Amino acid sequence: MKALVIAAGEGRRFRERGYKGPKPLYPLLGLSLLERTLLTLRAVGIRDIVLVIGYRGEEIKSYLGSGEKLGIRIEYVINESWELGNGSSVLAAREALEGESSFLLTMADHIFSPDVFKSLLAVRPRDRKIYVGADFKLDRVFDLQEATKIAIADGKIKAIGKELQEFQAVDCGAFHATPALFEALAEAQAHGEYTLSEGIAVLASQGCALVCDIGEAWWIDVDHPGDAEVARKLLLSHLPSRRDGLVARYINRKFSVPLTALLASTHLQPNHITLVSGLLCVAAALLFAWGYPIWGGLTAQLASIIDGVDGELARVKFLASSFGELLDSVLDRYCDGLILIGMALGAWEEGRGLVVLLFVALALLGAPMSMLMKEKFRTATGKPYLPEGEGLLVNLLLGNRDGRLFVVMLTGLFQSPLAGLVVLGITPHLLVLFRLRKMRALIAGR
Amino acid sequence: MKALVIAAGEGRRFRERGYKGPKPLYPLLGLSLLERTLLTLRAVGIRDIVLVIGYRGEEIKSYLGSGEKLGIRIEYVINESWELGNGSSVLAAREALEGESSFLLTMADHIFSPDVFKSLLAVRPRDRKIYVGADFKLDRVFDLQEATKIAIADGKIKAIGKELQEFQAVDCGAFHATPALFEALAEAQAHGEYTLSEGIAVLASQGCALVCDIGEAWWIDVDHPGDAEVARKLLLSHLPSRRDGLVARYINRKFSVPLTALLASTHLQPNHITLVSGLLCVAAALLFAWGYPIWGGLTAQLASIIDGVDGELARVKFLASSFGELLDSVLDRYCDGLILIGMALGAWEEGRGLVVLLFVALALLGAPMSMLMKEKFRTATGKPYLPEGEGLLVNLLLGNRDGRLFVVMLTGLFQSPLAGLVVLGITPHLLVLFRLRKMRALIAGR
Structure with missing residues (x-):
């Protein structure tokens, strides 16, 4: 199976705090954020990666090369319009994932326990479905305010977004998707909506967005440079x-x-x-x-x-x-x-x-x-x-x-x-x- | 999965040589022939046995009981007309195997390496098919004259019987069957043919009898008391x-x-x-x-x-x-x-x-x-x-x-x-x- 990894964003808050490189290359305990994501995927057996780059993508490409040094194969997709939103970066990989019945999708700036990916690999989305990795341990979620919330009824996602007031779980930024996601993103873009969440909302409105409970597995979204210190402690604690x-x-x-x-x-x-x-x-x-x-x-x-x-x-x-x-x-x-x-x-x-x-x-x-x-x-x-x-x-x-x-x-x-x-x-x-x-x-x- | 084991025959050649009990209870290295068959099935994970008894069946039943002591569950089927042939004993189990999509079939008087059953479990007969455990190492087969030969073309059995002149393999007495076998046996009986081989011949004529190569795995058919000594040496050699x-x-x-x-x-x-x-x-x-x-x-x-x-x-x-x-x-x-x-x-x-x-x-x-x-x-x-x-x-x-x-x-x-x-x-x-x-x-x- 292939995995789609999005590493196209600007990471503005990192730049504002004086970090010079592209955010996916931010170093943490001897590995860049992106390398850690890729090696976590390798740890669960995924060696074929489609990597979407955008902002300072050439630096990322010259840093990772073919992926051989990490024991993986990387296919690069360049998203020139990365500024529109992460949904546009996912959509840019449509061709590269042609013919895949399903694939894992995740972000370069999240850190996951391999168990998160294992949970997602254990479910099989059929037809037009997508499984969203969902963390139900809300008291444990780091920076709940910034997190993408999901409201669930009958095992299906009813609503998704940062501003939800009523929600049962949090989207942890990892998905087991089918190509139907690309259609949904295209439909959202036609309405001027360019985030991944808005694409998932389209699938949710069709009853096609399901949750995959990640159980006790840990993860963190590294949004601010300050988050990196929290992530470091989290990694060390395990x-x-x-x-x-x-x-x-x-x-x-x-x-x-x-x-x-x-x-x-x-x-x-x-x-x-x-x-x-x-x-x-x-x-x-x-x-x-x-x-x-x-x-x-x-x-x-x-x-x-x-x-x-x-x-x-x-x-x-x-x-x-x-x-x-x-x-x-x-x-x-x-x-x-x-x-x-x-x-x-x-x-x-x-x-x-x-x-x-x-x-x-x-x-x-x-x-x-x-x-x-x-x-x-x-x-x-x-x-x-x-x-x-x-x-x-x-x-x-x-x-x-x-x-x-x-x-x-x-x-x-x-x-x-x-x-x-x-x-x-x-x-x-x-x-x-x-x-x-x-x-x-x-x-x-x- | 269930296994059907036939222990209904008379074992005349054992009686002629002075052995007093029913042949399936003939002792060999601390276990009766039948117990060894049942324990070999257990070794590959099969614990539900349908056991067809006939000649002196009550003695066998009182010896084995429910099977609990062996760690298995035995359902007994009595074939009053066991004298007609082993096909009639297989057919007697038709009701007991109602609803099973497939089952293993074997004989109480054969001794198998567990690898024979593992090979048969690795193939999946669909529709009306049967897989016949086939030994291609003809120079190794004990008592080739008495063995049931099979002639094969395009991976399918074309002919089966003891008297075949042209053959590529030998039927080792273990099968992975579907309920279609019962229909074939009934059809053979309508023509006055009561052996299992004649039932398999019916399936073969419909292109439904396939071979499962048992490779290097060993087995022996204990027909005569003298065979028991050969079987003993075979067991010890492994x-x-x-x-x-x-x-x-x-x-x-x-x-x-x-x-x-x-x-x-x-x-x-x-x-x-x-x-x-x-x-x-x-x-x-x-x-x-x-x-x-x-x-x-x-x-x-x-x-x-x-x-x-x-x-x-x-x-x-x-x-x-x-x-x-x-x-x-x-x-x-x-x-x-x-x-x-x-x-x-x-x-x-x-x-x-x-x-x-x-x-x-x-x-x-x-x-x-x-x-x-x-x-x-x-x-x-x-x-x-x-x-x-x-x-x-x-x-x-x-x-x-x-x-x-x-x-x-x-x-x-x-x-x-x-x-x-x-x-x-x-x-x-x-x-x-x-x-x-x-x-x-x-x-x-x-």
Whole structure:
């Protein structure tokens, strides 16, 4: 399926505030607004883009080129009369979308969770219909005053516009449309109406404008430069994963997310960050082995924080790769192992050789279990296992990687690597017992 | 979708050879022929069965009951005139399948790989069509003389019967049919023809009998008691997994498969076998720790062989469960760890404490890597990773579990657990390096 993206407007309010470039190229966390829209479309499987440009369109075209660098194909449509309104820019793409039974339509200056597009792809407009992505969570909509409201009756849109007094939802700026939209826009233009909303109003009057509830998915319309700061916070707030353990959620992410925000606008790749985190683990192991447990512990915790950054950077800049994830998890296992071996060597001097051997062995045995069980669970059920449902007591076992490295830091600070090995030699196995019970229930209850 | 299963015939040749029960209940590797057919259907997602019984039908009915124990629902149809031919038994189910647009049809006395049914489910017969499961690998067909042959032109069946001289494929006794089959059978009966093949011949004469190539999938028609022994060997030959390592393939399976064949007719469950294998690992660990490396090594190898039996038993008796697999892989990790710790304790006396610590740590770190990378690969690609493509040199690293336990045995026999730890502390990591390269290429090449 193709997507039609409108990037033709002037973005006057951005220029008034001193921004020099065309608005679709406004940078946010390492990507321009337009690139983010295109990469979000790619994330849901759409690689053929019809891009309507107008105001300073040549700059946009020379910036993006054929789209190959983004892994997509861009067909440009120039709308000379972009000043008339965004409806005229949509209509300009009529020929480029000839023969498509339906297509996604969205704006360069909106930011969407991929879930918005997934919802729109899940509905199939037939005949002359259009589905309008609709947000019913009105208390959550940013800048409700500026938003395009929609009034709904019997599942169909009855009225659409910024000035509606009675409305149930807000048009989030993403649509699953059929070519009938072009006819409707042409009809509206014949009456001197040049906005997209006015075209949709024509379809609504024919009973052809339907709503697609986007549910919990988030989005934002970046109208003012001030909105960009809100969008930035929104993007960052969605970086933590639901699979986070306790320490990751309440400590590590507080540091890693701002660090990611800082690094997003540099050319650093997630793999570089993985390397740094790995080297810090080697350093932590050596510090423990050489008898500097305090520094070893602090370095391990720093590595744990940095370990979150590679994933965040990959997500916020659409750089995630299957092999990257595989490599990351293999390296994590080696890092964990090295630190435990370093702690054992550091504890060796305390002279209880067999005790050290036993507990480092138990800790090494326990370290990969958390990940291994999660992977097996995913294979069995097709769904990820979420530790958040385990309850506080189990979370306090700190059996996930973030928790284990936190234990490394704490026992390092207390200069007792042996105590660390004892804790890490016991708690992961308690977690295994708990998870076996929990996973059995979850698998049986499917 | 429903399946129609015919279990009405007499099985005279079984009676002549002294078998007392009805043929569909003839036991083979712990399941009756009929149960195996029903469980194979369940394995491809079909749980609603219409079962036609005739000769000694009451015994079959009281044996299977409602089907609940097998996790299916059985609706019985009694064909009093089963002696006329299997076509009359199919026709007897006409009312029970009223309203179904299509259904699978098969025989209680055939044994199929689930892939045969998957192929038939992948085609959709429309209007008055029937798809006949067809085996084109004629050199592979067991008892070609007794088989029902089919002659094909332009993808349609032109003739069907046992006596055909010119034919391209063999009817394997499984069909994806529409209710038009019942009309065809009624028409054939009006001419005094009571076999299923004669009904299909009627559809063929109308251009409505199509072939569904079952490809490489295996099947067998159990006509004589002697065929049952061939079927048994066929079933056992498909127990080894394509994911086997070198030692599993060429050594362990030679022992585990016959053991599975022996245990299949008992009430032992796969979980019992898992427990035995686990206890053997504990024993191996203790034997190493107490200074009996020869016995420790042999016990570990025995555990490795038994470890194959639980999976084989689960597959041959349709007892596999998602949680069972998860539990099995967690226990395997613990067993591996215990044996390595036992070896370290056994090697401790040799006095080189730090060397022992270092290599047991490296071995513990390496042991779960093989499985972990395979799971991550499956998550990334949706496909299992098959070690068979790695080449002999890499296979000789013996980095999979079967190989590692073989190394344990060898070094045990040489009474050198320390050497075992050194090998197991190095080879798994070489395998990791190799697989990172291989998996990157496989993931990129998708």
